[in-house]
Amino acid sequence: MKKFRGVFLKNDKEISLIREANRIVSTILDELGENVRPGVPTMLFEDICRERCADFGVRPAFLGYQGFPYALCCSVNDEIVHGFPSETRFLTEGDIVSFDMGVVYEGFYGDSARTYAVGKVSDEARKLMDVTREALHRGIAEAVPGNNLYEISAAVQNYVEEFGFGIVRRFVGHGIGAHLHEKPEIPNFVPSGMTGVPLKAGMVLAIEPMVTLGTHEVEVLDDQWTAVTRDRSLSAHFEHTIAVTTDGPRILSSTN
Template structure:
């Protein structure tokens, strides 16, 4: 590619004014710093058009989470919350990404207490006083995805449950704080794992974060355990989620054999998760969907 060719990222700009310096920086990173770790494929680097698309989708996704959060209360069934989010996303011109994804039957995931993720909303599932609830929403707008989840405490929960929800959020925040342009993917998991273990909690290892863009799950897989200075190089233009699943008990999980979706803690201990979609910038990180 010459300096005056159109850039490989699809921005429509000349290479010399777009990703030339980016490519030179990656090429010139000393091998003793890379230590054999993985350079990100160009296919996952987002241009300005992509980023704006994800940002617009995130605006709808964030508002859908706000709407669900405003209606969560003791006595409401989770299907009603699902319909609220579904209708709102459609009204805004978006598509609920979860609906019919690999056979998933609802538009959002609602996971309660010992459900780690992928809880299926139902008229029969009524929220009770003391429940801790994860609501996970993914929106598609004009082909771009946005993904986030939040925890909600219904009524008055136990101190044990409240502490787990707080620490799980801190784990996510510390994982995000560990993201540095030209740092490494393993830095995220190292930060999450250290904080969880310091509180006596475990981190689910079978599930993790992922890249975000024009597909539901893109590269890279984002583990929430790991070692600093290992894994894929993190560079400006990457968009990914940090979404640690933190258990009071052991880290192992099981999938419901009846619905093939709902993931429980194997020991039925409480679990909590927070998630944001994040853009890596030249200066740090920007939360898009949260």
């Protein structure tokens, strides 16, 4: 594994292992989505994650990470990220729920996130999810050798702001590999007065826009983990782990 400006560059074997970790994550997220419906306790999704990790023989990446007590981040409506699954919280018609999930496979990490609609949601909520998902793919399209890291950020920011939505600034994407969080950080906005690193083949990045119907301002609840929008507006979150290659960006967190 080589380094470029503090960023680990992965070889083909390492990318293959990261790909398998992410394929498992994607498979689990597929199953979570199949179980999203009104009346379901959010702890069901935690149970599915732990059972599938045991089935696949992998370790949940988030469980115990810096003290996080669950395998799954389950965030509903105004919860942005790091929400707790619960036996007593039930999904209701019109909610949106975000799942952020990771595993460790043979020493390498997978990490991906999706937001799902619970039953019939408002047009506003549907638009928020669609814009966040498309912003992710616009950012991914810029992940090519020779581009600057902040071209990813600009693509996300420019698309989201076309719709007047807020872009969360407190939480950002990251490099990933033998560690869950590696350099570089990948903001979903272009920081003023900073210079992003050039992108090189072998970089593996977790790109993850978090977008709100209101402002970008965030609060963390008393559990010290759950991040919510300060104005309590809805938030959506989509994430893919991708590899930068000479043939263009390769999405690793899919089942295809």
